[in-house]
Amino acid sequence: MDPSNSGTLAVPGAEIYFEVRGRGPLLLLIGGGNSDAAVFKRLAAALAAGHRVVTYDPRGNSRSALDGPPVDQKVEEHADDAYRLVRHLGGPTEPVHVFGSCSGGLIALELTIRHPGRIRLAVAHEPPVLSILPDAGHHMALLDDICRTYLREGMAPALVKLEALHGGRPAPALPEEHNNTDFFLRHFVRPFTRFVPDLTALGEVSDKVVWAGGHASRGDLVHRPALVLAERHGRSVELFPGGHVGYARYPADFAERLVEVLTTAPGVADRPRETTGGGL
Secondary structure (H helix, E strand, O other), X not given: OOOOEEEEEEEOXXXXXXXXXXXXXXXXXXXXXXXXXXXXXXXXXXXXXXXXXXXXXXXXXXXXXXXXXXXXXXXXXXXXXXXHXXXXXXXXXOOEEEEEEOHHHHHHHHHHHHOHHHEEEEEEEOOOXXXXXXXXXXXXXXXXXXXXXXHHHOHHHHHHHHHHHHOOOXXXXXXXXXXXXXXXXXXXXXXXXXXXXXXXXXXHOHHHEEEEEEHHHOOOHHXXXXXXXXXXXXXXXXXXXXXXXXXXXXHHHHHHXXXXXXXXXXXXXXOOOEXXXXXX
């Protein structure tokens, strides 16, 4: 399904490109890393039968141009962008469901902490809060090495080292409007992987958060923070089809699972879920 509406929204420091599909309750999809709205095209089409689905290019990616030169990105600014987009499309009061994957999961969490009254439910799919892991020092050193490798040797060697986050596998090719890998490696990786949400504030809105991950990525480093955060808040991780980017590979099945989670939460305790024991 093609967008029924698309446009741009001016925000401080950038202009955000967005697309809207379908009718019904507002559902915001937030991509991760170097992704743009194109990564959700098939998922959004599958969800549009029952939702007004909003996708967008995060600031600095593809069609969401920065007002000035590229700078290191902040989760807080991206959360403000998402909130302004929700207000622009949903007015001052309409609540919204949010799905965010990887760094989009960080944005979804920060958005929920800052504006809980606007959030029906936020699904945080494998947010890379690596700093909360018991072996965080090792992972932070790895990410620093990835960034140095990129600056010293170029993109290909850096992306090979980045495979450590995904079980040693290369990142799958994803739909995209433009290649944002340079911006991602220069200005996204280090600040976003060092971000930790306010855990006290997160506890106060934990009833609005679903912790999620991929069936196929359960053994990967990128899956582990969701397990730790879910356990901290007395929850378990809801599993979705595929791995870290299952929404792009299995959009129909992923959409069905997402609708199930959105329509049954917070009563998720009655369904089989992944336990947090082992592997941490």
